[in-house]
Amino acid sequence: MSGxxxxxxxxxxxxxxxxxFFVDWFAAARANSVELGRFEAVMGEGFAMVAPNGQxxxxxxxxxxxxxxxxTCDDGFAISIEDIRPGWQDADTIVVFYIEAQLRAGKYSRRQSSAVFTTSSSAPNGVEWRHLHETWLQVPES
Known part of the structure; x- marks a missing residue:
């Protein structure tokens, strides 16, 4: 077994x-500290997303x-990732479950997410996003 x-x-x-990256990209005070290329590099070909509203x-x-x-967000914008768990996997593909909690413009929201990753030697962490499905757990207050 390798290391x-x-x-x-x-x-x-x-x-x-x-x-x-999203926190830095969306927060106006930090947006110039990151490049979109990091995001584009990990979005695999054929990537698709089901947004929390079903789109x-x-x-x-x-x-x-x-x-x-x-x-587009103020300095208070924050995201935390909670309860990361593995789902199905094989040698090159894995499903990962996690909860994404956000604070945006003083409003809290939470979403349950499941993401499919495949291995990629060119991606920063060695994996590419292939599919993402998000479901509201707590919709931002109106």
């Missing part, structure tokens, strides 16, 4: 790292949304 981190460890690190978005729509949302 390489497990697929679950790499996918978990990717979940945490990508959400750190299905393809890779281009997700990348475009992130690109155009740079610096």
């Amino acid at each position: 390489e981190p497990s697929l679950f460890s790499r996918a978990s690190a990717e979940v945490v790292d990508l959400h750190r 299905i978005l393809d890779r281009d729509a997700v990348v475009d949304h992130v690109r155009t949302s740079r610096a």
Whole structure:
């Protein structure tokens, strides 16, 4: 057995790292400290997302949304990742479950997420996002 981190460890690190990127990208005060290339590099070809409202978005729509949302949040914007758990996996693919909690414009929200990752030697954590499904646990207060 090699000293390489497990697929679950790499996918978990990717979940945490990508959400750190989002906090920096969306917060106006930090938006210039990160580059979109990090995000684009981990969105695998054929990536699709089911948003919390049920809308299905393809890779281009997700990348475009992130690109155009740079610096749109105040300095209080925060994301925390909770309860990361492994789901099904094989040698090169894993499903990971986690809860994403956000504070945006003083309003809290939480969503249960499941993500599919495949291995990728060119990605920062050695995995690419292939599918993401988010479901509201706590919708932001109106």
